[in-house]
Amino acid sequence: MSLTLSEARARAAQLSEVSYDVALDVGDQGSATFGSRTTVRFRSTGPDTFLELASAEDLTVLVNGETAHPSYDGRRIHLTGLRTDGVNEVVVVARLPYVSDGEGMHRTVDPADGETYVAAYLGMDLAQKVLACFDQNDLKAPVSVSVDAPPAWTVLANGATLDGAPGGDGRWRFATTPPIPVALLVVAAGPWVSRRWEHAGLPFGWHARASLSGELERDFGELRRVTESCYDHYADMFDEPYAFDSYDQVFVPGLNWGAQEMPGCVTYRDELLPRGQVPEDVRMFRASVIAHEMSHMWFGDLMTMTWWEDTWLQESFADYMGYRVAADAAGFDGALVGHEVGQKPDAYDADQRRSTHPIAPEPEDIPDVDAAATIFDAISYAKGNSVLRQLATWLGDEVFLRGVNTHLTRHRFGNATLADFVDALDEAADRDVRTWVDQWLRSTGFDTIRVEREGEVPVLHRDGPRAHRVRVTAYDDAWTVVGSELVDLADEPVPLPAYAGLVVVPNAHGETFARIVLDDRSWQAVDAGLCRIEDDLVRAVVWTMLVDRVQSSALDAVTFGDLVERHLPGERSAMIVSAVLDRTLMRVLPLRTPPDEAAALLERLAASCATGLLHATSPELALAFATGVAAGSRDVEVLRGWLAAGAVGDLALPPALRWDVVRRLAALGAMDADAIELERLRDPGTDAETGATAALAARPTAAAKDAAWSTAADPAVDNRIFAATVRGMWSVEQPDLLAPYVERYLREAPDWAARGQGFAQVVGLARPRIALTVDQVALLDEVLAGDVPTVLRRKWEDWRDDLR
The missing domain is CATH 1.10.390.10 (Neutral Protease Domain 2)
Incomplete structure (x- = not known):
């Protein structure tokens, strides 16, 4: 039922002058459905076409003022008898289901205060879950939206608010948008806490759940500064002015993606507004996401891809x-x-x-x-x-x-x-x-840039067809910069006589996309002094070379562990610490480490972080290293001490780290269900619900794993609870206990993935984070030979390739 390229081309050639009036009713929160009324106007060169509308109940359709009884198969309304000499008007009224998987009109009850939020999370093949529409990018249309909601709520949408206010009659009306892809419609409704202001003649706003009001207040200064700085920068960079009439940004619960570029009202998953200290990598990533989504106002919203x-x-x-x-x-x-x-x-x-x-x-x-x-x-x-x-x-x-x-x-x-x-x-x-x-752009793969030596002179060689312009930085044995320059590398090798006898790092600032292979002289210097490189960006590039060598099996996991043990404790960038930890935990341990060595490597990683924690020079570094300790330490008393004190030294335990510690204690068998429940009740909220779910799943007993599986396999499971459950289940230290669930995952996940594309992505990311046995790999191959939903198949085939 997914729209095909040929169908999209034919429909785009047939239809023109499309516009929408959309009226949504989310006022009755006791109902499993919401009301959707769409009036779509368009010209057509043919008498027949179709609208998409998913899972409609109580469906009525009027075509040019007459009640119609079109064929409807649960996804498409097949229209006939259309005018070919004027504008058609089709009115579609229906009840549509709320969802809990982040695809459609997602409804969330905040466990912190019991408040309800609903938001239309749209995208590919998803606009049809909220309104009747021509669900394709190249039928852009102006959209007018009105919403009926509980009177206490605030409602946000793509256009500026024309009517509506919290405490009013619950009716909201928004300005008509310029032509946009219907998949970029957004409505977000609930008792949001808001900070609004004006900048460059436009209304701006940041919004979050009421229970995150303190966090929004804490970060508002930074969020406003980043927003204004990015907006002003784009205004200078682009000739085209910003095309919409307002700029709201809202932290929403349950979004499957990091953020979405809805014109005039960007949505962000509210994990980007964490409680407690905000890790450096989260602040940096959040700023880049704000800039990313704002650039979409031009590349994506103003100008949109055709297919x-x-x-x-x-x-x-x-x-x-x-x-x-x-x-x-x-x-x-x-x-x-x-x-x-x-x-x-x-x-x-x-x-x-x-x-x-x-x-x-x-x-x-x-x-x-x-x-x-x-x-x-x-x-x-x-x-x-x-x-x-x-x-x-x-x-x-x-x-x-x-x-x-x-x-x-x-x-x-x-x-x-x-x-x-x-x-x-x-x-x-x-x-x-x-x-x-x-x-x-039209080819796959990447080139390799190699450093070789002719005597003492480093020479750059390229394996591959592409021209590269890269920065080469040269260092002495103390990793002091001696020289740095941009070099063009094409068919012919490029000697660097000025850097004879020196350590050289090509692509030092990441200017190109190519595998970098250093010569023995430079590798030895990396092995001896990686953490002494002064420039964070150059260290990041070198760490990337190292993880690439592990992935390609040019470097074994144990040797990589040695490098981590020697150099990570001296790392000065919290972002690099977090990235190396994530890479080691998510890929090196489950994919490249022999099962009988995995637990030892995990413990070594935690010990390296403990050393780094002792010498951390900033709260950001301390938080990054403490996260690594919580991921793999076997020292129960130290971890219990952190919980009792609510701190790691001078660093207050933020909720996310506190729950990491609880989960680790549970995985070690040092925290039972009653203790986890007390933690959950200590500070109720989303962190507590997902944290407790993961901790319960981490316990090293068959009963705990079976209970976790029942939660994950529930057809109505919320996407965040699902992800937390499977995150807690898998542990490289529990391969024998988890073996039955590897098979169950491979057998049952295709049914879970049938909920939709976004949830299928979540299911694919839930794959076992343990080394697979030969028999388990054979089962993966067997399942892939059968019927697996498209998105999940892609995730699993990637997993299979990584295992090679």
């Missing part, structure tokens, strides 16, 4: 701009460190799997929307980001932005393709952009 093969044209660009503008405008100078060490390794992994695809595939490679869901991945985000950075480096920033502005102006409020973007760049540049695009 999903150009996902990269929106996401790669926004990812690139997110890190760039967070650094250049918002004051987060280390933002690129997070990309290099946290996101780029995932892109290298993705580009070595069978599922790799060009950054810009052909339209026919994405035959339907289900297939499109599989390319919202590290290729379209992190690799595309890196490649656009190389393009800007290769062309020069002024030329690059001139082409970007031509493209945006030419396609404002419309749709565009890669060919359109290339035309704009080609007009701006005096270099061969079309060949560059073929090499970088």
Whole structure:
């Protein structure tokens, strides 16, 4: 039932002048459904077409003022007898179900205070879960929205508020939007706490759940500063002005994605507004996400891709701009460190799997929307980001932005393709952009840049077809910078005689996307003194080289553990500490560590973090290292001491870290269900619900695992509770206990994934985080030979490739 490319092309050729009036009724919170009334107007060159509307009850349809009885199959309303000589008006009234999986009108009850929130989380194939619509990007339309809600609530939507206020009659009406993809409609309703202001002649606002009012107040100064700085920067960068009439940003519960770029009202998962101390990597990432989503107001909302093969044209660009503008405008100078060490390794992994695809595939490679869901991945985000950075480096920033502005102006409020973007760049540049695009965007894989020596002289070699412009930095044995320069590397090797006898690091600031292989002289220097490199970004690049070597099996997990043990405690960047921890826990341990060595490596990692904690020079570093201790320490008394004191030394335990400690004690058998329940009641809220769920699942007993499985397998399980349950279940220290659940996961997960694309992503990420046996790998192969939903299949095939 997913929309196909051929259907979308035919419908776009047939229809024009589409517009929507949408009236939603979320006032009765005792009901399992909400009211949806859509009036859609359009011209048609043919008498027949279809609207999408999912799972409707009490459906009525009027076509040009007459009651109609169209065929309806649960997803599509098949319209006949349309006018071909004027505007058609179709009115669709229905009751639609609330959801708990983040796909559609998601309803959440806040465990902190019992308040209810509803929000339309839309996207691919999801607008039809809230309104009757032509659910495709290239039928952009103005949308007018009104909402009936409980009187005490605040309602937010894409347009500025025309009528409605908390404490009024519960009726809200919003300004009509410019033409937007219907998938980018948003409505968010509940007793939000709000901070509003005006900037550059526009109303701005930040909003969050009432129970997070203290956290919003704590961070509002930073959130406002970042918002204004990014807005002003884009206003200078882009010729086209901001196209919408307001700019709200709301932290919402239950969102499957990090954030969504809804025009005029951006949604963020509210984990980005954590309680307690905000970790450095979260602050840095949050700033880059704010910049990322704001760039979508131009790349994605003003100018929109025609079909999903150009996902990269929106996401790669926004990812690139997110890190760039967070650094250049918002004051987060280390933002690129997070990309290099946290996101780029995932892109290298993705580009070595069978599922790799060009950054810009052909339209026919994405035959339907289900297939499109599989390319919202590290290729379209992190690799595309890196490649656009190389393009800007290769062309020069002024030329690059001139082409970007031509493209945006030419396609404002419309749709565009890669060919359109290339035309704009080609007009701006005096270099061969079309060949560059073929090499970088239309092909898969990455080049290797190798350092070799001719005597003492380092020489750069390239294995692959692409031209690179990269920074090479040279160091003496004390890791003092001796020289640094941009170098163009193509077919011919590039000797660097000025750096004879020195350590050299190519791509030192991550200008390109390529595997970097150092010569023995430079590797020895890394082995001896990685933590002595002064520049955070260069250290991030080198750590990425190391994790890539582990992933490709050029470096074994135990040797990597030795490097971590020697160099992580001396690390000065909390973001790098967090990224190395995450990589080790999520990939090195389950994928590259022999099962009989996994527990020991986990304990060594925790010990390394304990050493780093002793010498941490900032609260941010202390928090990052303490998180590593909580992940793998076997010292029950130390962990219990942290809970009793509510602190680690001078660092107050934020709720997320406190629950990490509880989960670790539970996994060690040192905390039972009664103790976990007391913790949950100590400070009720979302952190407590998900934390307690994970801790209960972590206990090392068959009964605990079976109870956790029952929670995860509940067809109505909330997406956050599901994720917390499986996160708690898997442990590299419990392979024998977990063996039956590996099989159950492989057998049962395809049914879970049938709930939808977003939940299928969550299910795929819930895979066992333990080393698989030969028999378990064989079972994975067996299941993949059968019927597995598209999105889950992609996740599992990637998993299978990683196991190789």
